Amino acid sequence: MELRQLRYVVSVAETGHFTRAAERCHVVQSALSHQIAKLERELGARLFDRTRRQVRLTAAGEAFVPAARQALDAAARARAEVAAVTGEVRGRLALGAIGTVTAVDLAALLADFHARYPDVRIALRSGASLELIAEVRAGGLDAAFLGVPSGFRPTGVRHRRLAVGELVAVLGPANPLAGRPVAALRDLAAEAFVDFPAGSAARAQSDEAFAAAGIDRDVAFEVSSVEFLGQLVGTGLGVGLVPADFATQLSGVRVLPLSDAPARVEHLVWGQGPASPATAAFLTVLDSHHRETGAR
Template sequence: MELQQMRYVVAVAETANFTRAAERCRVVQSALSHQIARLERELGARLFDRTSRRVRLTPAGEAFLPAARQALDAAERARAEVAAASGELRGRLAIGTIPTVTAVDLPGALKSFHVRHPQVRITLRVGSSDELAEQVRQSTLDIAFLGLPPDVQPKGVRGRALAQGELVAVVAPGHPLADAADVDLRRLSSEVFVDFPAGTAARAQSDEAFAAAGVSREVAFEITNADLLARLVRLGLGIGMMPAAFAPELRDVHVVELRDPPTRVEHLIWSRLRTSPAAAAFLDVLHIPADQIRERRNTEGTDPRQVPPQGSPESD
């Protein structure tokens, strides 16, 4: 079994197409197909179901893919460790973030890191907190910025809480609530809402607050990014809930402060495995102390829904 074969499997899994995978890996398709077939013979199982229209992982392929990614990440980390020992920082830095992060100036931090370490390849992925936390646990991402309800903390990772803030309602400029004062969740509950998908951490922040207030609401539009939320709100199709620190980023909507607002906590998380030199260097840019970055022993018995206090070094 060779690392190159694993790269080919990952490329096919991510593109669902042998031709596109070969283009990504810069090899001819026949060579890629031959190496995957050779690996399948060695494993004694087919990794992909192939038809003229689609390519998808078999159950064996789904079992193989996470291990292949971890092996490739380990090889990348080994190369980076050797370079770091020679005084040169190289390798990959994969970062994930929610679209409404406000606790740090992420573009500014990325710029500072790139100036200091131009040989490191930076990738950035935007997603939901649940997806990003799982990708950190699987070592697909090195670092992620999350937004969670205040009674929830990410499990299976190291990290720290960055900031806690309130949510506000955002409405169209001509909406009857645009100039209202002393607005609470009960008054909002009769409105139609634009919000993140059910089951996500971003949605839970509001759902739990409305439930605690003893009221229900209608979420007619489920979206995955803040820009689309703002567009639907501007057109008067519904109202939304956004972190107060992020709401000024939205154009042409009116912010309504609430008497009983939902809250969220922003977290920075990284893997419980050995931190790569690039990830450690980025955490240094964010002024995370070195003793918090070092590998720590898991604390058994921690309440998984207890948020660590501001500046807490660990989320297990």
């Protein structure tokens, strides 16, 4: 079994197509097909069901691909470790982030890291905090930026608190409350809310605050992005709660501070095992940026 064979199988699984997989791997299709067939003979099982229109993983393929990805990741990690000994940092850095990171300027941080370590390939995806924690725990991500309620503690990962802030209310310009200098959660009880999906860490920040105050509320609209939340609020369909440092980035809404505002904590989480050279370098660059901005 060779690493190139594993790479070919993973590429076919991800593209669903032998030709596109061959293009991705920079080989001719016949060579890729030959190596996969050779691997299948060695394993004694077919990895793909092939038809004219599609390529699908067999049950054996479904079992094989995750292990193949782990082997490829381990090989890449080994190469990166050797390079680090010689003073080079290379490899891949897979990051996750919520859409409302305020503790650092994430774009500037990534640009600085890329300038310092151009041989590291950065991958970034956005998502919900709980999903990102699970991916870091499983090894799919090297590190992730989260926004969670103040009492939340990430488990199964290492973590660092980056910032503590508060949520503010955002309202449509025509909302009668929009002219107030400050309000309380109880003043919003009669409003329809735009919020994140139930069960998410972003939603829990608001749910826990209203529950602690003994206030029922109506979440009429569930959204997956803060930008869409701002659009719905701007039309007057409802009100929302967003991080105070992020609220000014939303257009067409009015910001209303709250006297009993829910607290919000931003964390960085990363795996419990030894950090890869790229991850260790990223943590160092993050430290310098965090010191410049100052912990809030």
